[in-house]
Amino acid sequence: MSHALLDDLRDESEELDRLVAPLEPDRWAAPTPAPRWTIAHQIAHLAWTDAAALLAVTAPEAFAAHTAEAAKAPDTFVDQGAEEGAAGPPHELLARWREGRERLQHALRAAPPGARFPWYGPPMSAGSMATARLMETWAHGQDVADALGAVREPTARLRHVAWIGVRARDYAYAVRGLTPPAGPFRVELTAPDGTELWTYGPEDAGQRVTGPALDFCLLVTQRAHRDDVAVRAEGAEADRWLDIAQAFAGPAGPGRAAKGASQ
Incomplete structure (x- = not known):
C-alpha cells in the first residue's frame, strides 16, 4: 500500500x-x-x-x-x-x-x-481500510461543516471517495434487493482543480455519468440530494444508479432531502 x-x-x-x-x-x-x-x-x-x-x-x-x-x-x-x-x-x-x-x-x-x-x-x-476511513472522515466532516456553516475547499483527496463510490455501484443495487447491471459504466469526473479528468470504466460504455468530482462525492455519500448536484447520467441504468448510489456499507440510507423540499 x-x-x-x-x-x-x-x-x-x-x-x-x-x-x-x-x-x-x-x-x-x-x-x-x-x-x-x-x-x-x-x-x-x-x-x-x-x-x-x-x-x-x-x-x-x-x-x-x-x-x-x-x-x-x-x-x-x-x-x-x-x-x-x-x-x-x-x-x-x-x-x-x-x-x-x-x-x-x-x-x-x-x-x-x-x-x-x-x-x-x-x-x-x-x-481498502485506509480508503474507507478517509471516505467516512470526509463524509462526516461534511456533516460537521454543514452544521457550522463552513465551506470546505475540495482537494484531490476526493479521488479516494470517488473511487469507492464507483466501486460500490453493485452494492447499492444489492442492498436494495435489486439486480446490478451486467456491464460497467463510464464515469468521468472533473477534479477539484478543474484541469484534470478522473475516469473509470471503458470509454465506449453505453451508460455514462459525468460531473464535478465534488458533486459526485456528495451524492454517493448521500450528503446532497441528486437535484442539488451537477452530476448527469446518460442511459437508463446510469440514471437509476444516481438515485440509489451509496459509497458506505450498511442499509440503504434515505439521503438528504432536496434543498427547498420542505418549503
Missing part, C-alpha cells in the same frame, strides 16, 4: 480536527444534518470506527467477538456507539479521536504487504 494514501487520510482527519478543535463545549451539541446526531456524535462515530478498525488490524479474534455482539443489535449498534462516545466532555472525545486515529495510522503503516483484515462485510486490505 502506498503511504501517500495514509498521508491523505491523516490530512483529511487534520482538516476536520481544525474545524472542531476551537469550538466551545456547547457548540459540540449543535445539530448536524444527520437526524439526532450532534457534532459530538459525528466525532464520536469516527473515533468508534477507528477503534474498531484498529481492533481488526491488531486483534482479529477480539474483532470477531466485537462483531458477534454487534450482530445482536444490527440496527442500533452504530448509533449506540456514537451516543456513548458523545456523552462525555468534548475535550476528552477530541483527545480519544486523535489518539485512536494516530494508533490506526501506525498499525496500517506496519501492516505486511498483502495482509487482509476482517470487517463487517468482506475482509479488507490495508489500502
